[in-house]
């Protein structure tokens with residue numbers, strides 16, 4: 001039992017270290033281009049402060065009440081410094097407003113409902129589990145063809161929804177290039193890898209419905225549709 005516990009602690013430690021190292025590497029990569037940007041400078045300070053807390057052994061402890069922030073919270077936001085209990089009513093309501101705006105933006109990313117393109121008729125149902133989600137549903141018209149994407153980003157909430165919107169932008173940039181579906185999936189995979197955290201991933205099916213009635217799909221990890 002004890003060894004199982006210490007293994008769990010080590011693996012959480014490894015994950016946090018790798019999250020922080022990843023952020024430092026990102027900072028190094030882009031620091032030259034963004035030296036004048038104040039939001040970027042704040043971000044550098046926050047990552048730096050997280051490292052200092054880590055080295056001092058105070059990482060993951062709420063700076064207000066000394067309570068533990070919890071593994072889930074830290075994996076979702078490795079730079080977190082206070083627990084949500086410390087938020088004032090005003091801060092909580094600001095956070096709720098942010099979530100509502102994010103949900104609205106996410107709904108705006110959904111494709112058009114109930115329309116026809118050539119001989120194809122398109123409709124879908126989308127029921128996210130929470131206010132924002134990592135579910136990705138898309139239909140993109142390119143000439144006579146229809147492309148559709150159904151995907152699921154790992155995890156829940158804001159982090160998953162951010163990656164989902166990134167995935168959507170990737171597909172909207174790649175599909176007009178009219179590459180083969182396998183090439184599109186490979187490029188999307190590489191691009192997503194650059195912007196995701198090491199514990200995030202996505203599974204999806206991307207398909208092309210041609211005007212002649214043919215459907216071609218590429219399946220990246222959604223086993224039920226194999």
Ligand SMILES: [Zn+2]
Pocket residue numbers: 062063064065066067082083084085086
């Ligand atoms: Zn606290």
